[in-house]
Amino acid sequence: MMSGPVVVGVDGSPSALAAVEAAAQEALMRGARLHVVHAFIWPAMHVPPGGSPLGPPAGGVRESVEHVLAEAVERALAAAPGVVADHAVIPGEPVTALEAESRTAQLMVVGHRGSGGFAGLRLGSTSVHLAAHSHCPVMVVRDRPVKDGPVLVAVDGPRHSHGAIAFAFQEASLRGADLVALHVWGTWSDHGDTRPLDVVDLIGDVETLQAHEEQLLDEALSEHRREHPEVPVRARVVRGRTRPTLIEASRGAQxxxxxxxGRGGFTGLLLGSVSQAVLHHAHCPVAxxxxGLT
Structure with a gap:
């Protein structure tokens, strides 16, 4: 297991507070410190840290930030009693600040949209940037997970999915959950409303292709099964369109x-259409x- 804290970015929004709860539980499971951070660009904005002489004494920017952090830490301790938590205000633009924090973290947790100091913390900006550039795994918290559901991992072959599979096995072990490994095949083009190009249309031998894809999935999982014999694994190979298949499968997952x-149906994952669909529409948190991160 990686060292370093679990880091969560907060801004006082409901989405960020949900991320704090998830991050606190992750930190407790991992035996890690929880580091709650708020990024703000007040030095560049020339905003006085204290209250306005014309307003209430506790109405300044610093007081507001301290309230955000205090609320977040209180929420973390309630969600995961016993977790060790600290907090910090980081001067700078949120995307840059969080990316820098990820260098020493074992996990970065963010909400799916934000406000205030994390203005723009929504899908398509900060969370997607971190997913593509973070130096540790990133968990984007959206919707309430099914607590007794499995951990779901999207598998795209042994080489391309090694890090995701390793992380998923680790999470399933920590949570005492089953692991569902889902491999989607058959669609080469999965964009918009146009009819996707199916490899079966070109080759035609469905049984042979299905057997080949099942073998790929088995190869991708074999090493991790040996390392985590305690994790019950359900391998699923589905012929279909990547985005709707993954989104539907997320309904029962925690x-x-x-x-x-990725490659094939997963080309451009988290930088293209599949990633956008998963992060916008999954019915559970997405890691x-x-x-190379695990």
């Missing part, structure tokens, strides 16, 4: 894990793991 890049 966490969905994806790699940062993104870049290659």
């Amino acid at each position: 966490l969905m894990v994806v790699g940062a890049r 993104v793991v870049r290659s």
